[in-house]
Amino acid sequence: MNAPPVLRVTDATVVRDGNPILHEASLTVRAGEHWALLGPNGAGKSTLLSLLGAVVHPTRGTVEVLGHRLGRVDMRELRSYVGHVNPRHDLRSPLTVQDVVLTGLTNTVERIPRWEPTPEQVAMADRLIGLLGLSERHGARWPTLSQGERGRALIARALMPSPRLLLLDEPATGLDVAGREQLIERLDTLQHTYPELASVLVTHHLEELPPATTHVLLLREGRCLTSGPADEVLTSDQVSKCFDHPIRLTRAEGRWSVRAYRPAGPRVG
Numbered sequence: 242m243n244a245p246p247v248l249r250v251t252d253a254t255v256v257r258d259g260n261p262i263l264h265e266a267s268l269t270v271r272a273g274e275h276w277a278l279l280g281p282n283g284a285g286k287s288t289l290l291s292l293l294g295a296v297v298h299p300t301r302g303t304v305e306v307l308g309h310r311l312g313r314v315d316m317r318e319l320r321s322y323v324g325h326v327n328p329r330h331d332l333r334s335p336l337t338v339q340d341v342v343l344t345g346l347t348n349t350v351e352r353i354p355r356w357e358p359t360p361e362q363v364a365m366a367d368r369l370i371g372l373l374g375l376s377e378r379h380g381a382r383w384p385t386l387s388q389g390e391r392g393r394a395l396i397a398r399a400l401m402p403s404p405r406l407l408l409l410d411e412p413a414t415g416l417d418v419a420g421r422e423q424l425i426e427r428l429d430t431l432q433h434t435y436p437e438l439a440s441v442l443v444t445h446h447l448e449e450l451p452p453a454t455t456h457v458l459l460l461r462e463g464r465c466l467t468s469g470p471a472d473e474v475l476t477s478d479q480v481s482k483c484f485d486h487p488i489r490l491t492r493a494e495g496r497w498s499v500r501a502y503r504p505a506g507p508r509v510g
């Protein structure tokens with residue numbers, strides 16, 4: 242039997258300034274599935290992710306997050322059950338990594354004055370810091386962290402309330418190769434450590450997909466081109482259509498890579 246849906250989006254349309262920026266998108270995500278939303282700039286990936294994170298309502302259609310239909314529940318409360326990793330985390334004070342991770346419990350950017358975590362909560366934060374490979378940077382302050390370390394601290398923060406759903410918005414943006422590879426390795430570890438956790442990751446780079454990605458949805462100009470198991474959706478043909486460019490896609494050791502397709506021409510000389 243299929244696991245119960247963590248997310249169910251049915252024919253969701255989002256209209257802005259009179260134009261549909263997302264058009265009749267449908268998606269069902271179940272426990273233990275790891276989805277990637279892929280598409281070129283402006284395809285509607287972030288818009289769809291903000292529906293999944295209970296940040297915006299659909300103009301038409303329905304969105305159910307953790308069994309609650311948007312429009313019928315307190316969105317703020319629902320958001321506190323979703324681990325949403327936003328790389329534009331607007332933290333101003335020099336909190337330590339441990340403090341940043343603990344703010345995941347209060348769902349605030351800063352530490353709430355006079356709020357103190359229990360020893361169990363501190364132990365949980367330290368466990369997650371270790372899981373994300375940051376034990377040595379545990380007491381380091383936010384302004385001194387590299388972009389990659391910040392990103393991994395924010396994932397640990399998002400996991401503090403033990404969410405059933407983790408949303409990742411372009412988590413590898415701006416990372417160098419080492420930072421990107423550390424991130425992917427940690428995401429894979431996480432997916433094995435929490436087998437029930439479902440995740441949705443937004444990216445336009447197929448190289449950034451963790452090997453544990455189970456499903457993919459391809460978006461183009463606000464419309465869903467296709468969606469389903471990663472190996473069925475990620476073909477050269479479908480990715481070429483999505484990015485409107487001839488692309489050759491290969492997979493090695495679980496990772497995907499793309500090249501512009503150049504048909505073999507007559508040899509010169």
Ligand SMILES: Nc1ncnc2c1ncn2[C@@H]1O[C@H](COP(=O)(O)OP(=O)(O)OP(=O)(O)O)[C@@H](O)[C@H]1O
Pocket residue numbers: 257258262280281282283284285286287288289445
């Ligand atoms: N609030 C808004 N009002 C008007 N247009 C918007 C609004 N938000 C997004 N858009 C437009 O909707 C389209 C989809 O935006 P979205 O950010 O979802 O795309 P994306 O696939 O995440 O793009 P990128 O890869 O560049 O981040 C874009 O053309 C964008 O300019």
